[in-house]
Amino acid sequence: DQQVKQNSPSLSVQEGRISILNCDYTNSMFDYFLWYKKYPAEGPTFLISISSIKDKNEDGRFTVFLNKSAKHLSLHIVPSQPGDSAVYFCAASAISSGSARQLTFGSGTQLTVLP
């Protein structure tokens, strides 16, 4: 049972345009959401996060939107650059037993920004 779903395995966007990556979740206990970027042969790199008490968080070209009622979040990249081409993972977190946090990841979306 996938608790975090990224239904688009790939996305292609022209340089300079907006990239929108989507993520859906099913577990209502999730209260913190993160996006990671991964290049080949490297580990995932933290990009941006959002707490469930907010509906938007912005950091430079990256904005994450959270719609709790729809259990949906999205990552907007504006403007998109060729260097943004990577696999993007959505992750969600909840306090589990013993105050430990465990990240649950989606399966990733390969973003390709075309020059």
Place this chain on the structure above:
Amino acid sequence: KAGVTQTPRYLIKTRGQQVTLSCSPISGHRSVSWYQQTPGQGLQFLFEYFSETQRNKGNFPGRFSGRQFSNSRSEMNVSTLELGDSALYLCASSLARGRGDEQYFGPGTRLTVT
């Protein structure tokens, strides 16, 4: 500050063998988590260690085990390897301050089981 390091970077093993992977977290980070990444499956949580204690465990068989040392370095062991264990194994460390602290990943160990 040095990042998370993992050794070895690549491993080839035969079915039935066992393997030990190592992870050195960022200095000052007390939490180490392990993930398995396979094509199309994303990252699947294996376990988390904090102050030498396993705090959290994912849904993996008992063949997967780990430990953490007093210097926060962690090892992961897989016994009786199966072909399906071929994957990228990622280690991540964090300050583990509680709500919302980000995890920082190492480059991973690519394990191939033949």
